[in-house]
Amino acid sequence: MSKLEYSQKIDNAYSGVQSDSLLDNLIGYALKRAHVHLNKNLVSKLGEYELRPSQFAAMVIIKQNPGLMQAELGAQLSIEPPQVVTLINKLENLGLAMRVRCKPDKRSYGVFLSKAGERLLEQLKVAAKAIDIGGTVNLSENERAELLRLLRKIYQ
Amino acid sequence: MSKLEYSQKIDNAYSGVQSDSLLDNLIGYALKRAHVHLNKNLVSKLGEYELRPSQFAAMVIIKQNPGLMQAELGAQLSIEPPQVVTLINKLENLGLAMRVRCKPDKRSYGVFLSKAGERLLEQLKVAAKAIDIGGTVNLSENERAELLRLLRKIYQ
DNA sequence: GAAAAATAGTTATACTAAATAACCTTATTG
């Protein structure tokens, strides 16, 4: 039985389980549930291209900072150097990005998107935007803006 | 070099990396960053008791539904049966919960918190509330309430 | 200007969390 089938079965069978009023009043808990809700469709869309969310985020950062070093990319993504290697290897193998020895410092690479990478990124940005809006259809445009404002106040 | 030291070093060295306006306008991205921000302190607090967030969440659910079956607990947490086994083993080993054969169906266990589990849970609830509020000091009481309302509209 | 220390990136290894499949026991169904 798949995870989805299993969950549905259990959800149907035991819907009488009570949730907790403490959890329901924690911002952290609500953030997690809302994020899970929104992330599902993004993960499945990116999966069509063999990409994970962090790889999509990497493409966005590379596009915005062409030729940045791997260490800079890793810092942006909060991942360790070995993971940066794996990530860029993956993008290179997919033909979406490349390392170029283009710096005075010959230890480092500049990281760039390929033409194919730029094209795919544009598609994915459109899709991500649509998925984000689709996952928040219950919010009005004003509510979306207000939600963004409040969330930024938390992490900025 | 530790992960934290590494990140700080890089952040200081390369703070000129540009972030992206698309990402900054996605609710999903803001949710993730806000959640990361809020979760750090909770994880470290729970770590003092060798607990992970999912184990804390399990304790909350067990407290609210004493004697529930493992399958019900797994459904609430969206985890698979083998993970439920690991989770309850952990809580049992810490003396915080227990399996009791108390059902007509002798295949299943009722899961309960121990007295120690209930005591610890009360402490942790207080701590979690404080951490949640501490992580959202930039929000007024009205803004907190509004944020909760908007988040619930997304996932409910 | 050469030796020492530090940095960019890579590789290898280990650890952890999660998913999958096979299994045992008890219940239910035909």
Added chain:
DNA sequence: CAATAAGGTTATTTAGTATAACTATTTTTC
């Protein structure tokens, strides 16, 4: 009563992450 399903466990695999050691350069320092 045989066949099937369900609750839970165990074993195995897989993916993600973390750590350590290594190469090749660059910077520092004496």
